[in-house]
Amino acid sequence: PVTSSMEKPNIVTCTAPVNIAVIKYWGKRNEELILPINSSLSVTLHQDQLKTTTTVVASKSFQEDRIWLNGKEEDISHPRLQSCLREVRRLARKRRNDGNPSLDSAVLSHKVHICSVNNFPTAAGLASSAAGFACLVYTLARVFGVEGELSAIARQGSGSACRSMYGGFVQWLMGQKEDGKDSVAQQVEPESHWPELRILVLVASAEKKPVGSTSGMQTSVETSALLKHRAESVVPGRMAEMIEAIGRRDFATFAELTMKDSNQFHATCLDTYPPIFYLSSVSQQVINLVHRYNRHYGETRVSYTFDAGPNAVIFTLKQHVPEFLQVVQHFFPPETNGGHFIRGLPVKRVFLPDELKQSIGLQPMDNGISYVISTKAGPGPCVVDDPAQHLLGSDGLPKRTV
Amino acid sequence: PVTSSMEKPNIVTCTAPVNIAVIKYWGKRNEELILPINSSLSVTLHQDQLKTTTTVVASKSFQEDRIWLNGKEEDISHPRLQSCLREVRRLARKRRNDGNPSLDSAVLSHKVHICSVNNFPTAAGLASSAAGFACLVYTLARVFGVEGELSAIARQGSGSACRSMYGGFVQWLMGQKEDGKDSVAQQVEPESHWPELRILVLVASAEKKPVGSTSGMQTSVETSALLKHRAESVVPGRMAEMIEAIGRRDFATFAELTMKDSNQFHATCLDTYPPIFYLSSVSQQVINLVHRYNRHYGETRVSYTFDAGPNAVIFTLKQHVPEFLQVVQHFFPPETNGGHFIRGLPVKRVFLPDELKQSIGLQPMDNGISYVISTKAGPGPCVVDDPAQHLLGSDGLPKRTV
Numbered sequence: 195p196v197t198s199s200m201e202k203p204n205i206v207t208c209t210a211p212v213n214i215a216v217i218k219y220w221g222k223r224n225e226e227l228i229l230p231i232n233s234s235l236s237v238t239l240h241q242d243q244l245k246t247t248t249t250v251v252a253s254k255s256f257q258e259d260r261i262w263l264n265g266k267e268e269d270i271s272h273p274r275l276q277s278c279l280r281e282v283r284r285l286a287r288k289r290r291n292d293g294n295p296s297l298d299s300a301v302l303s304h305k306v307h308i309c310s311v312n313n314f315p316t317a318a319g320l321a322s323s324a325a326g327f328a329c330l331v332y333t334l335a336r337v338f339g340v341e342g343e344l345s346a347i348a349r350q351g352s353g354s355a356c357r358s359m360y361g362g363f364v365q366w367l368m369g370q371k372e373d374g375k376d377s378v379a380q381q382v383e384p385e386s387h388w389p390e391l392r393i394l395v396l397v398a399s400a401e402k403k404p405v406g407s408t409s410g411m412q413t414s415v416e417t418s419a420l421l422k423h424r425a426e427s428v429v430p431g432r433m434a435e436m437i438e439a440i441g442r443r444d445f446a447t448f449a450e451l452t453m454k455d456s457n458q459f460h461a462t463c464l465d466t467y468p469p470i471f472y473l474s475s476v477s478q479q480v481i482n483l484v485h486r487y488n489r490h491y492g493e494t495r496v497s498y499t500f501d502a503g504p505n506a507v508i509f510t511l512k513q514h515v516p517e518f519l520q521v522v523q524h525f526f527p528p529e530t531n532g533g534h535f536i537r538g539l540p541v542k543r544v545f546l547p548d549e550l551k552q553s554i555g556l557q558p559m560d561n562g563i564s565y566v567i568s569t570k571a572g573p574g575p576c577v578v579d580d581p582a583q584h585l586l587g588s589d590g591l592p593k594r595t596v
Numbered sequence: 597p598v599t600s601s602m603e604k605p606n607i608v609t610c611t612a613p614v615n616i617a618v619i620k621y622w623g624k625r626n627e628e629l630i631l632p633i634n635s636s637l638s639v640t641l642h643q644d645q646l647k648t649t650t651t652v653v654a655s656k657s658f659q660e661d662r663i664w665l666n667g668k669e670e671d672i673s674h675p676r677l678q679s680c681l682r683e684v685r686r687l688a689r690k691r692r693n694d695g696n697p698s699l700d701s702a703v704l705s706h707k708v709h710i711c712s713v714n715n716f717p718t719a720a721g722l723a724s725s726a727a728g729f730a731c732l733v734y735t736l737a738r739v740f741g742v743e744g745e746l747s748a749i750a751r752q753g754s755g756s757a758c759r760s761m762y763g764g765f766v767q768w769l770m771g772q773k774e775d776g777k778d779s780v781a782q783q784v785e786p787e788s789h790w791p792e793l794r795i796l797v798l799v800a801s802a803e804k805k806p807v808g809s810t811s812g813m814q815t816s817v818e819t820s821a822l823l824k825h826r827a828e829s830v831v832p833g834r835m836a837e838m839i840e841a842i843g844r845r846d847f848a849t850f851a852e853l854t855m856k857d858s859n860q861f862h863a864t865c866l867d868t869y870p871p872i873f874y875l876s877s878v879s880q881q882v883i884n885l886v887h888r889y890n891r892h893y894g895e896t897r898v899s900y901t902f903d904a905g906p907n908a909v910i911f912t913l914k915q916h917v918p919e920f921l922q923v924v925q926h927f928f929p930p931e932t933n934g935g936h937f938i939r940g941l942p943v944k945r946v947f948l949p950d951e952l953k954q955s956i957g958l959q960p961m962d963n964g965i966s967y968v969i970s971t972k973a974g975p976g977p978c979v980v981d982d983p984a985q986h987l988l989g990s991d992g993l994p995k996r997t998v
Binding site: 419457464467 | 829830852868877880
């Protein structure tokens with residue numbers, strides 16, 4: 195009797211951002227629900243440079259849930275994908291039972307097709323799973339007519355994905371409850387709060403695949419006495435300090451805390467048994483470069499942070515970007531045939547004083563950095579209105595262009 | 597009236613060993629007295645491979661105290677040298693006042709000439725100051741007729757020097773007293789206790805001079821929250837465990853604790869602000885190599901420890917030395933024109949199974965390790981009886997051969 199409504203596919207496309215933690219998440223107290231041993235705080239990167247786009251179609255005609263990631267069909271049975279699908283559907287059912295009129299209840303029994311692409315190469319080493327799961331949950335929620343707090347669902351896809359559910363400056367509260375209901379993300383400040391802040395992703399030429407973060411943090415929790423101390427006694431104070439520094443737009447405090455927290459995270463990796471090394475010789479050179487650059491000016495103008503890989507994410511203020519990037523290019527001479535060393539937000543070239551080079555005094559490392567993505571803080575997930583942007587066609591399969 | 601006795605110089609030559617900590621010392625609670633924030637434990641290396649030799653002459657005819665290190669006259673006014681000279685003379689005066697008949701009281705007013713050489717290159721990156729100050733204090737004490745507990749004096753030259761005052765397995769008790777009188781070294785077991793234990797010093801080709809340990813540990817104490825936690829809450833338990841493991845000659849426990857403690861020390865260096873890196877890419881490869889070697893055999897056969905530099909010190913048992921060194925040579929191919937890759941205790945060549953190489957599966961690093969010193973645990977400082985070994989001539993100046 196409702197053939198026409200059943201034949202019209204329910205299709206939604208959304209985008210979601212990458213985030214980079216300045217107070218690090220490392221270690222779970224509950225593996226299945228992905229409940230962390232400490233709160234964390236991140237900056238959401240702008241989607242003009244880095245985003246995931248996801249289309250979800252729900253249709254009565256689909257036999258099963260299916261997913262395509264970056265053009266390739268993947269196994270939908272992955273437990274974390276299943277958690278997100280199950281939790282969004284559970285929430286939708288709950289809302290329907292609570293008598294929410296906006297919900298098309300037929301869709302609840304439909305299977306979905308999911309198609310997701312990143313606008314940045316996986317080789318960039320950025321935690322694409324955070325943007326990916328945030329986008330999946332955000333898009334699924336719209337297909338199933340669910341609104342409200344979704345970060346606790348995204349968290350069950352990938353811990354840090356919960357922070358990609360908001361723009362600007364975002365904290366993930368570790369929560370206390372056993373069921374994880376209070377382990378959610380919250381916006382601390384919107385992206386408009388600190389317009390001068392700039393972010394540079396220094397993509398290091400990786401020699402080898404590092405230890406995955408899931409197994410890495412598990413080993414750390416089991417073996418590192420320092421990690422436990424960090425989580426219990428160091429992070430709570432740093433969260434408060436960081437939120438205050440962001441509130442005041444106090445760059446020096448923000449930057450120093452960011453560097454200290456990155457270093458402490460990597461220290462706990464080294465205290466893990468067997469030890470885990472994420473910082474390569476390129477990473478170490480970036481760290482030395484930043485400290486020497488700041489020392490040269492007698493103030494903290496630039497800071498670094500590193501996740502579970504060798505790439506540096508640099509925070510600085512708009513006025514320091516051109517010079518600092520010139521410094522990076524000098525101490526990491528890129529391949530001459532490239533040409534696209536700096537990508538993203540345009541950066542003007544400046545003259546680099548010999549005095550500064552000498553003051554830094556490091557040995558240049560050829561091709562240590564493949565390229566740089568220049569970006570800033572940005573908004574949370576968005577719905578894409580233009581139907582031409584859907585990644586799935588009317589047949590529910592990926593379009594040719596994907 | 598005592599001309600002849602004044603003209604006969606009082607000359608003593610002694611040797612003292614290098615030691616390598618398995619529970620690390622990093623951080624002082626008192627900079628001047630060199631009182632540590634935690635106890636530590638070391639193995640004394642055999643002097644056949646690594647030692648300092650020191651000759652001290654006391655003579656009424658000398659105008660001032662003088663010192664020659666490795667053939668070059670150095671400034672005797674260095675505060676730590678002055679501490680050792682002052683404390684040995686103070687002790688001698690105390691013994692004379694207590695009525696010790698063995699003491700020639702005239703010598704107390706004499707100036708000394710000191711000459712010291714190492715039988716290993718400074719480039720080996722071994723903490724030569726420990727052997728150096730131990731040897732200085734031990735030799736001075738004999739010149740001034742002082743016996744008994746001297747490690748608290750050696751400690752004031754260089755913290756870890758107190759551990760070089762004994763052979764075998766030695767703990768440095770942090771002590772509680774403000775004057776440092778109870779911050780002394782004690783032998784835990786003599787070198788004869790564990791004859792199968794072998795020690796390999798892997799001398800890494802150093803790219804740059806690392807941060808000195810004195811300033812490094814000062815910055816760590818000031819900035820690392822993890823270091824404080826380590827000193828207060830982790831080390832006491834590890835000291836007890838380590839002493840027990842050595843007592844039982846339990847290699848696996850000894851080896852794992854040694855690796856964990858080395859890693860934790862380097863973790864606190866990384867948690868220092870700005871961070872300190874002592875582990876180079878060569879060090880990281882050694883660490884990975886050891887863990888993969890042990891994994892291959894399903895037991896801990898080999899362990900590593902690193903001080904404030906990139907050189908690895910390997911502990912293993914006698915029966916594993918030939919194969920493990922062959923593995924080292926395979927994954928760090930030495931320069932072909934060298935030929936003296938393995939020095940010290942002779943090591944027989946063995947066949948390296950392909951299966952083992954594949955199981956380790958690392959990319960060989962050419963010339964990453966310059967050479968290896970093969971040694972074992974050894975005795976504490978010794979007096980050299982042969983007058984031909986004196987480094988100073990009858991004129992109180994270094995002999996030509998130095």
